Amino acid sequence: MACRGGGGHGQPPSATLFRVSPGNLSTRRTLTHNICMVSDFFYPNMGGVESHIYQLSQCLIERGHKVIIVTHAYGNRKGIRYLTNGLKVYYLPLKVMYNQSTATTLFHSLPLLRYIFVRERVTIIHSHSSFSAMAHDALFHAKTMGLQTVFTDHSLFGFADVSSVLTNKLLTVSLCDTNHIICVSYTSKENTVLRAALNPEIVSVIPNAVDPTDFTPDPFRRHDSVITIVVVSRLVYRKGTDLLSGIIPEICQKYPDLNFIIGGEGPKRIILEEVRERYQLQDRVLLLGALEHKDVRNVLVQGHIFLNTSLTEAFCMAIVEAASCGLQVVSTRVGGIPEVLPENLIILCEPSVKSLCEGLEKAIFQLKSGALPAPENIHNIVKTFYTWRNVAERTEKVYDRVAGEAVLPMDKRLDRLISHCGPVTGYIFALLAVFDFLFLIFLRWMTPDSLIDVAVDATGPRGAWTHQCPHRIKRREKNKMFKAR
Amino acid sequence: MDACGGPLGNLTAHVWLSLQNSMILSAAIFITLLGLLGYLHFVKIDQETLLIIDSLGIQMTSSYASGKESTTFIEMGKVKDVVINEAIYMQKVIYYLCILLKDPVEPPGISEVVPVFQSAKPRLDCLIEVYRSCQEILAHQKDTSTSP
Structure with missing residues (x-):
């Protein structure tokens, strides 16, 4: 050398x-x-x-x-x-x-x-x-x-x-x-x-x-008796944590068989904890705190629906990762997000609590009626979209x-x-x-x-x-x- | 008396002043000399030597400009390897040669890194020459220590 x-x-x-x-x-x-x-x-x-x-x-x-x-x-x-x-x-x-x-x-x-x-x-x-x-x-x-x-x-x-x-x-x-x-x-x-x-x-x-081999679906990790909604983002204003705090009580009241898993850390974590406290949702809303990148997949595969509430986003990696894990994605229609995934893989909403709740309900309805494609199929479609090579x-x-x-x-x-x-x-x-x-x-x-x-x-x-x-x-x-x- | 005292007083004042001046001056000269000596004796390194003997160890000598020499010796049993490494030094990124010492507690680990030629900072082509000879000797030493 x-x-x-x-x-x-x-x-x-x-x-x-x-x-x-x-x-x-x-x-x-x-x-x-x-x-x-x-x-x-x-x-x-x-x-x-x-x-x-x-x-x-x-x-x-x-x-x-x-x-x-x-x-x-x-x-x-x-x-x-x-x-x-x-x-x-x-x-x-x-x-x-x-x-x-x-x-x-x-x-x-x-x-x-x-x-x-x-x-x-x-x-x-x-x-x-x-x-x-x-x-x-x-x-x-x-x-x-x-x-x-x-x-x-x-x-x-x-x-x-x-x-x-x-x-x-x-x-x-x-x-x-x-x-x-x-x-x-x-x-x-x-x-x-x-x-x-x-x-x-x-x-x-x-x-x-995204590296599609890092984000593979694993349907056995999730419990089909309850619906799990996963959110993985930094808990900051830009990522729309305030919207999330409005959605959680509304959806939880409507659907008793529904849980939230929230991964990420940030200054807005406190408002989520307040919401959880006020509506007595300690056993239904799980706050995981900061996640390492290698743990993200293990969290994603536990869910059925991925929720993204960003207020501004140039290109949202998180929704591609979630779709690659076979989750149905519900997201706000901001920035570059509409370009990222084809319409059949994503439900786009306006960045408001009402619109996002409607989007989630639509996703839940599709899930219950079995209209959603299998996670493996979603993964196979998504993995061809974005590769580093x-x-x-x-x-x-x-x-x-x-x-x-x-x-x-x-x-x-x-x-x-x-x-x-x-x-x-x-x-x-x-x-x-x-x-x-x-x-x-x-x-x-x-x-x-x-x-x-x-x-x-x-x-x-x-x-x-x-x-x-x-x-x-x-x-x-x-x-x-x-x-x- | 009066006529004489004036110039005499002037003279004494003058002498005292020049004496004071020369005192400051000589002090300044003295301190400078001392500083220079100290610099030559403790700071300015004229020559750095790396002596490596396969059956004994590595000796590093730096001779200061005053003639003072300081020597560090590392016995062969402690030496793990000699390598060239890169570091950010002041506003530069330089290559330097360093000796890796074995960790007595945990044999595959390294307990310390001893840089060589710290003041001369030779350039890469020169370091490679030294590095090659060091590696030859180290390889020879390993052969002889494992063969019997």
Whole structure:
């Protein structure tokens, strides 16, 4: 492994757009990219963005690309670590400000990010989530360094309140000179295009996926004498927990043979506990608290009907997971949800207690009359819809397209900022971009690119991990180490 | 008397002032010298040596600019392996060589990681050379310890 790294010094220090694979790879592709995923959100933090980055990276590695992930340090987890298949993760020691998002001064992260981009010979920066300050920082620096940039937006946003006005402005600045943007649903694309005033041609829609083998139905786990409604979501305002607290008493009064199982934790848990107390439903409403991702399936298979009460959702992974487990899904008609599942697998309602109760009653009626398809059949239909391999393939097409495009040179970038982002913001950020550029020149003078050791590739066409015995890499408690005997 | 006392008083004041000045000055020089000596003696490392003998162990010597040497010795029985690792150091990501020590309580585990060449921080190509020779010696040591 080590000798391969030594050979890396022969490469030109300038970032090559792509490398030609040696041809001994099983994949037929000749174009491979060095991709760097940047986001504040990664494991051990749990959530949709985290699993999206992980799964997408794994599938891209499988397709012969080199992938690294950059995120911020989580407690004691800092430094460099390797995950399955040699996926390299940099946990950078940056200060966390709010909600696992790092503080940003726009400049302080440049030295480390530049060092990583140079030593890993990154050609494409792929940032995730508009809530992540680090993702925007990385985009900003990558454009200064002349690297290709891709951004994936995972959430929907409003236009009216102060915080969204500010975030939208920031997003406009950040995305106006980004090469390509990926959204998870058409609703999300529409939303992002409007928020960031983008040209819709550079926005692609690639949905999320679920691993269908993780979510298989198990009809023997549920009791058919009672109907069980499952809710799995974080108990927060956005997920419509207030609606849920209105639905529970109404449905429970109407149907005596019906139970609720609620998985998830959050600030709104207290109102559910109040409802349970007030209507004496302790034995019928089960609150499980926070669930680990691996336990979600075991909870889902205990139910007949899955209820989703989200008020806003770009692409709802939870309903796909539930449908994959063979549950009838009842959901609110918001955001990208109507695009996710075909009409015969989902009952859509307005986000109100009355409409959701009607939807549930319809589902219960269908269940009692035996009109619902068997869980196994639902699973077989759903498992073909969203797979990570498909997502990776489509993302790869975006990379191929981006690799052929030119990165805006500094003068054009400044023009774009000034003309695109309004007079005040435009000039401020153009000035900041100039400062960033000067800072980069200073850093290049302090430590020239030629003095930076090229990292040993763990993945990709020259990946030491995929081409040599995997057992040589052993895990240690603090770091993972190389060895080559 | 009067005519003479004035200039004399002036002179004493002048001498005292210059004396005071020179005292501050000499103190400053003295402290700087002391600091420099301390720096050369305790901080600035001129040379780092890694000596590995398969039947004995690993000796790491760092010689300071003043000539002072500090030596650490790890006997072979404690050494588990020598590896190259990556770390984030200041605003850089660097490779470094380190020695893994066996955990006496739990044999397959590692009790400690001892970094080598901490001040020199050689680059990867140099580390690989050192690493290869270390591995050769370690492999030889393992052969001889298992064969009889």
